[in-house]
Amino acid sequence: MKELFNQLSYGLNASEITNKNKQLIRELLTCDIIKFYKNKYYLKNGFTFGKIDISANGTGFLESFDDAFKRDLLIENKNLKGANYADIVVAKLLPIKKKRPSAKVALILKRAHKTSLVMTKKYGEAILGINIQTGLTCALKASQKSLKVLPLGTILKIENHDNNITEVIGHIDDDFVDEKISLALFNKNAIFDNLCENEARAYGNEVDASMYPSRKDLRNLNFCTIDPIDAKDFDDAIYYDKNEHAIYIAIADVSAYVHAYSAIDKEARSRGFSIYFPHIAIPMLPRSLSENICSLKPNEDRLAFCFKISLDQNNEVIKEELFEAIINSKRRFNYDEVDEYLQTHEDLGVINWLYEVFKITQNLRKKRLKNACEFKTQELRMTLDKNNKLIKTRLENDTASHNLIEDCMLLANKAAAKLINIGVFRNHLSPDYKKIDQLLADLSTLSIDINPKNNIIELFKDIQILANELNIREEVDKLIIKAQKKAEYSSENAGHFGLGFDKYTHFTSPIRRYSDLILHRLLKAKINNDEKMFNYLLLNIQNTCEELSLLEREADKVAWHFMDRKFARWAKENVGKRFKALVIENQSSLQVKLNDEIKGALITIIGSNANLLENVEVEITEVDIVGAKIFGKITKHFSLERNQNV
Structure with a gap:
């Protein structure tokens, strides 16, 4: 939409209007927002495009796509005209009566979400819905008689354009409703339809090698997988050939099963990514694919798309070969196991090559970090009990085993990026x-x-x-x-600042990332010299990349939102108690993160001041279960734990 705004600001040639925007141009003309002059369409004076934000009191703020507006435009509630949080709209500027420029919504261009979630609440004698995200109330398109049958606190999904109820999600007091709320807020679905499931099950449970005579048969090679202990799907396997000084990176060949524009493909594209909750994964592909025939399970023949990376004696890459293969992984490791083996050097039999690969990847990592940074980040892990209640958290560090696998995958991703000039790249631009x-x-x-x-x-x-x-x-x-900027997908290469790579893509996780599945198809067309198929797969590729970047962020938001809900329920039972925390934000608001037995919960501090990264003690004072927000006050300040030698 920002691109369309820029085009209309300077004049959009009628011949350059895409099929996607033809209907939109007609709407803009009908609403008298644009004009047609000398075969070009122009945005009329007094209008701007932008994204809506809505405060808790119902006031709207428009982040304009026009850089001339240094501040958000104020939109009073009466002038929102049905626009919801994150919708993209055309707004008409109003005469300046106050210091702050204001506007009113003229047309909703794109709804961020077709639906919203509301909770039933009684106001006087009427049952209304309170929006879970914005806290705004709305009248529901249902009789008061039918609404009063539902217990107060019922979570409903409604259509944004008319407030019609489409689904009863559950009740706010039910710990098991959190997963449904988090998915529904972002229009994600845990269930696959029968067409997808039947299509996936049709491939069966086993690979018959005789059906693939043109593939390289690597079943005699001692591949292994290394994954989290609770992993259900195995995207990648590795093997090291000491004699050839070559690392094999075998990736699940999902494109052999999921064909472009099939039912499964359409669903996978709409999902974009698998979503990971603490207790369950919501896969991008049906489980009969993601956890079975596509997954590189131990001692099972599996189809793979494989890179063979040959190195010289200085561990510099001298040759990269890509081919379709059949493998049979000989062992499934988890990260903890490998970390222990790297310490004890226990005999791993046919997988003893793992120790040599570790030395090689350490060397590769050292070279790579000359032009890149290494960040000491921790992954928050949450444990729930059988009743879906939070019982503990832990911070998980990257370890030697994580680094070993990461550097093998980086080899494959870099090699894949070299093979295309247009397609799907993973770009990370340098910071502003x-x-x-x-x-x-x-x-x-x-x-x-x-x-x-x-x-x-x-x-x-x-x-x-x-x-x-x-x-x-x-x-x-x-x-x-x-x-830093966020990494994004694009059809054209722009390099990866964070990794220090001139060219980079995602190749190694087609079970859980649609970007990798597209890339596999492109690379197969490339190595088979099928230019017609390659160009066919490139249709609308930039739009697809932009959609994937949005879907990736949404998948992350769903997972974070679920954890916020679990933290809020835990905090509700601990109001009045005090915990250690770290100040992570002190500009627009004061935010701390718990750093006690329970770690990671975000708390908004009211009525206190503190320095950035200051250790404090906080008391939980209030919890909003509906909005999944925790509030508190600082009760004690601690000094930072500095190194004693400084």
């Missing part, structure tokens, strides 16, 4: 200097004073050195990551 300036300002409050540098990677490394000395490396790494 405004964000770097803000980062340096934040760091100066932590006694980290760094002079700016043109080489941002060197700047980050200088910051990390001082953070190590002050014993706050992990916290500072989070600030550095926050200052």
Whole structure:
């Protein structure tokens, strides 16, 4: 939409209107928002495009696509005209009566969501719905008699355009409703329809190698998989040939089963990514594929798309070969096992090559980090009991086994990116200097004073050195990551700043990422010299990449929202209690994260001040279960735990 706004601002040639925008142009003409002049369409004066945000009191704020507006435009509730949070709209500017520019919604261009979730609540004698995301109330398209049959606190899905009830989700007091709420808020579905399920089951449970005579038969090679202990699907397997000094990276050949525009493919594309909750995964593909015939299970013949990466004696890549194969993984490891073996050097029999691969990947990592940064990040893990209640959390660090697999996958991803000039790339642009300036300002409050540098990677490394000395490396790494842009998918290569790669893509997880599945199809067309198929697969590829970037962020939001709901329920039972926490935000609002027996819960602090990354004690004062928000107050300030040698 931003691109369309820019085109209309300067004049959009009638011949350049895409099929996707033809209906929209007609609507804009009908509403007298654009005009036609000398074969071009122009946006009329006094209109702008933008994205709506809505505050808890119902006031709207428009983030305009026009850079001339330095502040959001104020839109009073009466002028929203049915627009909801994150909708993209055309707004008409209103005469300036106050200091802040204001506008009213003229047309809703694109709804962020077709539906919303509301909770029934009694206001006087009427039953209304309170929006779970915005807190705004609305009249529901149902009789009061039927609404009063439902217990107050019932969660309903409604259509945004008319408030019609489409589904009863459950009750707010039910711990098992959280998963349904998190999925429904972002229009995600845990269930596959019968067409998809039947199509997936048709492939059976076993691979008959005789049906694939053209594939390389690598079943005699001692591949293994290394994954989390609770993993259900296995995307990748590795093997090292000592004599050839070559690493094999075999990836589940999902494209052999999921064909373009099939029922499964359409569903996978709409999902984009698998979603991971603490207790269950919502897969991108039906489980009969993701956890069975596609998964590289031990001692089972499986189809794979495989890279053979040959190295010289200095561990420099000298040859990269890509081919379709059949493998039979000889062992399934989890990360904890491998970490232990790397310490004890226990005899692993036919998988003893693992120790040599570890040395090689350590060397590769050392070379790579000369032009990139390594961040000490931790993954929050949550454990639920049988009643779906939060019982504990832990922070999981990357370990030697994680690094081993990561560097093998990076080899394959880099090799795949070299084979295409247009397709699906994973780009990560360098940070904006405004964000770097803000980062340096934040760091100066932590006694980290760094002079700016043109080489941002060197700047980050200088910051990390001082953070190590002050014993706050992990916290500072989070600030550095926050200052960077998000990685995105694009049809054209723009490099990957964070990894220090000129060209990069995602090849290694087609079971859980649709981007990788598209890439596999493109690469098969490429190695088979099928130019017609390659170009066919490229149709609307940039739009697809943009959609995937949005779907990726949505998948993350669903997982985070679920954890926020679990934290809120836990906090409700601990109102009045005090816990240790760390200040992670102190500008627009004061936010802390619990760092006690329960870790990671975000708490909004009311009526207190604190420094960034300050250790504090907080008391939980209030919990909003509906909005999944926790509020508290600071009861004690602790000094930062500095390194005693400083």
